[in-house]
Amino acid sequence: MKKHNKKNNKQYRNSWELYASSLPANSKLLNSRRHFFKQTTGLMAGMSFSAAVLAKNKSSESLSQTSDEPWLTISEVQEHLFPRTATHNTLFSPGAKDINAIGYLQTMLHLPSANKEEADFIIKGVGWLNGVANNQTGKSFIKLNDKQREQVLKKISASEAGENWLSTLIRYIFEALLADPVYGGNKKQLGWQWLKHQAGYPRPPENKKYWMLKRKLTIKDAYSG
Amino acid sequence: MVEYDVCIVGSGAGASPVAYTLSRAGFSVVVLEKGPWLTENDFYKDELACCRRSVYTPSLQDEQHVIEDYDGRNKNGQYKWASEATSESGWDFWNGNCVGGSSNFMSGFFYRLKPVDFYLRSEFGPIDGANVVDWPIQYEDLEPYYAKVEQLVGVSGRVVKHKFAEPRSTKDFPYPPTIEHPIVEHFDKACESLRYQSLPTPRAILPHAVGTRRGCEYSGYCGSYGCSTGAKGSGRAALLDDAVRTGHCKIIPYAKVYKLDSNNKGVVSHASYYDENGVSKKISAKIFVVACQAIETSRLLLASTGVKHPEGLANNTNQLGKNLLFSAGGSGTGELYYKDMSRQQSEAFKRRGPFINRGLQDWYVIKDKKFSSQLKGGTIDFLLSHPNPTTRADSLKWDDNGKLVWGEALKQKVHAAFTEKQRFRFEVFNDWLPTDDCFVSLDKTVKDRWGSAVAKVRVGYHDHDLVVGKYLTQKAETVIQQMQAKNINSSVSGSPPANLVAGGCRFGDDPQTSVLNPDCQGHDVENLYVTDGSFMPTGGSVPYTWTIYANAFRVADIIKKRL
DSSP, rough: OOOOOGGGGGGGGSOOOOOTTTTHHHHHHHOOOOHHHHHHHHHHHHHOSOOOOHHHHTTTGGGGTTTTTTHHHHHHHHHHHHEEOOOOOEEEEOOOOTTTTTHHHHHTTTSTTSSSHHHHHHHHHHHHHHHHHHHSSSSSSGGGGGGHHHHHHHHHSHHHHHHHHHHHHHHHHHHHHOOOOSSSSSGGGGHHHTTTTTOOSSOOGGGGOOOGSSSOOTTTTOOOO | OOEEEEEOOOOOTTTTTHHHHHHTOOOOEEEEOOOOOGGGGGGGGGGEEEEEISSSSTTTTTTTEEEEEEEEEEESOOOOEEEHHHHOOOOOOOOOTTGGGGGGSSSBBBOOOOOOGOHHHHHHHHOOOOOOOOOSSSSSHHHHHHHHHHIIOOOBBOOOOOOOOOOOOSOOBBBOOOBOTTTTHHHHHHHHHHEEEOEOBBSSSSSOTTTTTTTOOOSSSSSOOOSSSSOOOOOOIIIIHHHHHHEEEEEEEEOOEEEEEEEETTTTTEEEETTSSEEEEEEEEEEEEESSSSSHHHHHHHHHTTTTTOOOTOTTSSSSTTTOOEEEEEEEEEEEEGGGGHHHHHHHHTSSSOOOOOEEEESSSSSOTTTTSSOOOOEEEEOOOOOEEEEEEETTBBOTOOOBBBBBHHHHHHHHHHHHEHHHHHHHEOOOOOOOEEEEEEEEEEOOOSOOOEEEEEEOOOOHHHHHHHHHHHHHHHHHHHHTTEEEEEOOOOOOOOTTOEEOOOOOOOTTOOOOOOOEETEEEEEEEOSGGOOOOOSSSSOOOHHHHHHHHHHHHOOOOOO
C-alpha cells in the first residue's frame, strides 16, 4: 500500500496529544519507515563513495574527528541548511556548528540502537551529493562557494531521495538544536535561548540518557551498559 | 498447588486497582508486565526519551500491528480494505509498555461517564450500521467506584452545577484544582459572552503531597511524559507501589505473556510468558485477570486456544475482538499573537506549567433543530499546544506546497512560530460507534519478535461519528474566535486515535452478543476476568481512563468476595 508516503505524514498529526502515543507516532515515523530508505537504494547504486567510512569511524576516538569525511561534508551541509545568522531580532541566531549538530549526529548514528538503514542512508548520501557537485562544477561539495552549494542542494532536493536525505539531516539538526544538552547538541542551551524556549525540569542527567533506561528491552536495542 | 491467588496480565489503569485491592486484602498477587519497571527516578523532561525514541514502547520492528484501513470502494459500492504493517507505515499503536502502562503518560484530564452513557440504545434508538447496546449495569453501580478513584488515584477538581452533571455520592473532590493558567480568564470570558458554561476539568494530578507522592511541580511537560514527582495518578504511583508494600504483590517486569493455558475443563491453569532472556516460563493461579489494553487483550485471548476454547478464550460465540472502540472527534488550534496584547498579558500567556483545566459539555446531548431528533454529543477539552520543541520545529520544514525549506527562510519560520504567539488548542470527544468494521483479529503472516502472531486491527468508523464531531468542532471554533485567535484550523476525521482505545470484549447479559458477563468474567471461562477498557460496549464521549479505573475497582471487589 503506497498511500502513506512522506507528504501524508500529517495524516497522523491531527489530534489527541493527551497521551504518549500521538507524538511518538509522528516523530518516530521516519525512523521506522523502512521503505523510506529502500526507495533510495536504486538511485544510489553506482555512486562511488564508500559506505565503509561508517565502519571506519566506529571506534570511539574517531567520533570527535569531524574533520574526517564524511563528517566534514555533512557538517558543511548542516551549516548550509541551518546557518548562523548575525542577528535575529537583535538576538544571536546560532547555526548548526554553534550547536554541535555534527557531534550530535555522530553520537546518534553510532548508538547500538541506531537505525542502521538510516545511518547508511545518511552516509551514502554524501557520495551522492559529491557526485552531483562534481557533475555540475567539477568540484566536491566542500570546495564550493555558498551560491554553488545552494544550487547543488536545490538540484538534489528535486528528487524524492534527495529531499528525504535533506529532511533527515534537518530532523537531526532540530534535535541538536532543541533536545537536552546532555545529548551533545544545544551547546550552552543556545537553541533554547534563541527560541525563548522554556525547558522542563528535572532535566535528564548523564546517567539517565534515554538508552540507559531500559535493559535489553529489544533485540535491536540490546544495550550492555 | 497453585502459586498465586491471582495472576494479572498488564499493570496499567485496568490492572493496578485489582492488584491494590486484592493484595491489601491479603491475597497473593503476581503482576506480569511486558515492559521495564521505571519509577520517578527514571522520568525526566527529556523529549527524546518520551517522544522521539522507542523507550516506553517497543520498536516497531520487534513488535507491531497490522492496520486495515479504508481503501475506497469496489464496483458494488462495498468498502475495500488495505492492510499495512505499522513497521512500514510508522503508525504506532503502542501507548506505554512499562509498569503502570500508559497511565504513566496521560495528561490526566478525567471525566466520569454520565448516566445516559449507560443506555444509549434506549435513549437515542438504533443507528443503521452501528451495534449500539445498553450496558448491563447502570451509572449508580459504578458511582461508588468513581468516588473511590477520586480518593485513591487522586483526582483534583471543583464541582459546579451543570445541566449534564453526574450525580455524586460525595460533595466535592478530595483535592482542590491544580493551579490554572492565566489564559483561563480569557477563555472564561469568551464562554460567558457566548453563553456557554465553562466547566472546570477534573484532573488525576495531586496539587499537593499525599503520602509518599509529591504534589505537582508544574514543569509544563505532563502529557506523554512520565511524572517525576508522583503527582500524576498513574496506576504505578497511585496503586502498585502501595500494593507492593503489602508484601503480597509481586511485579515481574519484562514478562511478555503470550498464552493463557486452559485445561480440559476449560479453566485457565497457567500464564505462559517469555522472560527478559526470552526463556518461556509458566505461572499458575486460581484466577487470571487480563488488562493489557484493548487491542492486546483481545489478541492474547484469541491466541489462547485450548481444548474447550478452540477459537480462543471467551470466544465460543465468536464475539472476541469485535466492536473495538476508539474515540471519535477532532481537534483544532488558533493562534494568539503577543503583539495584539499588552506586555503584561503576553508575558502571562507565554507561561508554561499551570493547567488550562477547562472543557465544555453543553452539547453532551444535542438538541438542535438541524437534526430530526436528539443526538448523543460529547465533550470539548481546551489546552495549550504540546510543548515538545523538536517535534514542533521539525513540522515547520515543509512549505504549503510540501517542498522542503532550509536556510535563513527556515530559521525565520521557526523563530516566528516559537516567539510570536501562543497556540490554543481544543480536542473533541464523541462516541466512536461500535460497528462490524472495527475489530481485532490475529494476523496470518506478521509475527512479533517471539514468533507470535501480531494483532490485526480493522479501523473502520461510522459516518455518524463525523456528523457529531463536526457539530462539536464548530462550537469549539466559536470559542477560540471569541478569544480573538487567528489562523484557526481544525480537522475532523475518522482516523482512530491510537491512544484512546476500548472494547473488543464487551460485557453483557447475553453470551451470544458479548464476551464477558456483567462481572467482567468470561461467559465461558469461570476463572478469567478482563478489567481494562475492553469491557466497554460503548465508549461514552470522554477519555476512558477514569471509567477503566472505576470498573477495575468494581471487579476487584467481585473477585475479593469470591476468593
